[in-house]
Amino acid sequence: MGYEYPVSKPWLEGRELEYVTEAVSSGWISSQGPAVKQFEAEFARYNGVAHGVACSSGTTALTLALRALGVGPGDEVIVPEFTMIATAWAVEYVGATPVFVDCRDDLNIDVSRIEEKITSRTKVIMPVHIYGRRCDMDAVMDIAFQYGLRVVEDSAEAHGVRPVADIACFSLFANKIITSGEGGICLTDDPWLAGQMAHLRAMAFSAEHNFLHKKLAYNFRMTNMQAAVALAQVERLDDILAYRRDIEKRYDEGLRGIPGITLMPTRDVLWMYDVRAENRDELRRFLADEGIETRLFFKPMSRQPGFLDPIWPTLNANRFAEDGFYLPTYTQLTAADQEHITGKIREFYAVG
Ligand SMILES: Cc1ncc(COP(=O)(O)O)c(C=O)c1O
Numbered sequence: 001m002g003y004e005y006p007v008s009k010p011w012l013e014g015r016e017l018e019y020v021t022e023a024v025s026s027g028w029i030s031s032q033g034p035a036v037k038q039f040e041a042e043f044a045r046y047n048g049v050a051h052g053v054a055c056s057s058g059t060t061a062l063t064l065a066l067r068a069l070g071v072g073p074g075d076e077v078i079v080p081e082f083t084m085i086a087t088a089w090a091v092e093y094v095g096a097t098p099v100f101v102d103c104r105d106d107l108n109i110d111v112s113r114i115e116e117k118i119t120s121r122t123k124v125i126m127p128v129h130i131y132g133r134r135c136d137m138d139a140v141m142d143i144a145f146q147y148g149l150r151v152v153e154d155s156a157e158a159h160g161v162r163p164v165a166d167i168a169c170f171s172l173f174a175n176k177i178i179t180s181g182e183g184g185i186c187l188t189d190d191p192w193l194a195g196q197m198a199h200l201r202a203m204a205f206s207a208e209h210n211f212l213h214k215k216l217a218y219n220f221r222m223t224n225m226q227a228a229v230a231l232a233q234v235e236r237l238d239d240i241l242a243y244r245r246d247i248e249k250r251y252d253e254g255l256r257g258i259p260g261i262t263l264m265p266t267r268d269v270l271w272m273y274d275v276r277a278e279n280r281d282e283l284r285r286f287l288a289d290e291g292i293e294t295r296l297f298f299k300p301m302s303r304q305p306g307f308l309d310p311i312w313p314t315l316n317a318n319r320f321a322e323d324g325f326y327l328p329t330y331t332q333l334t335a336a337d338q339e340h341i342t343g344k345i346r347e348f349y350a351v352g
Helices: 016-026 034-047 058-068 085-093 137-147 191-201 224-235 237-255 280-289 316-323 335-348
Strands: 051-055 076-080 097-101 122-125 150-154 167-171 184-188 261-263 273-277 324-327
Touching: 016 224, 034 051, 034 184, 034 224, 051 058, 051 191, 058 085, 058 150, 058 167, 058 184, 058 191, 076 085, 085 097, 122 137, 137 150, 184 191, 224 237, 237 261, 237 273, 237 335, 273 280, 273 316, 280 324, 280 335, 316 324
Parallel strands: 076 097, 076 122, 122 150, 150 167
Antiparallel strands: 051 184, 167 184, 261 273, 273 324
8 A cells, every 4th residue: 555655765856867877778787887886986985985885785785794804603793682683684694693782762772781792702793873863883983992893883774974883884775865776885994895895795706717716705786777876866965864854853843742752862864753652553553544654663683583582571672662663754755744744643642
């Protein structure tokens, strides 16, 4: 069923069509086309980072990052309880074990609880900027330095937040701040790590012989058509972030003071507008009937069948998962759309 107000829709009002047409009419549709390198260079430059390695998704970006850092069987990686499961699965894909840390009230990893989870097997800390709210990266980097660990920043939801970790991984799925339909990109200042990720992304072809492969690698390449879309999106990223800042401000104003609604701390960049609500499930049904789509918060990792841990009911992450959800958040959302949405929420709680 299509909603009048979906939670997300891509904004493709820059030069996307022009660049895709160029890709198709030139015959460069595979990953070998020029837009891939252009997008990598542009996104890296935007972020003030030396190297970009584009790939097929945010999940494969995280997988490449961990592999490039040499993470494998027997290793542990610190992962937040409150995240999308791809963060934890990337750790499993490379044969390592995710070790979960609960969240703070801003939904980001509780940095003060990281040290108690570090063991002799820990190799990497993987913080996530949830819904576009930047983690306390200074504190994460300090801990990593103290224990000799590497840091992979899961920036899937935070285009526009400046990376500081060894590698930052972005998703370009269609619901993200910028998109290529499906896609991802890793950013790093380290040329060796960038080279490793590029090598692993593309079957680990070797220089000595076309078909000699010295390690297990992947086909995680991004096509030139996807890169064409991504390139046009990066060109408008500042505008997109500005529109979304306005969306955040308008939701804050429209929802402030509604009894039953608890606003969340502001975001550094707006991916999704998250909020907590009394009678959340009833409110969501009411909004759905009005054509307004919403989504639940992430379920804690310890509550997932693959990682089930009986501690889950005690987690802060679980408390938020019980009453949290997010509202339609897409770049082209207008003030009138938002007035309509917040008006319906007022109506539900019968506030004048
Ligand atoms: C925090 C986080 N990490 C990783 C991913 C995975 O990205 P993708 O869907 O592009 O594989 C997502 C989004 O889906 C995400 O929200």
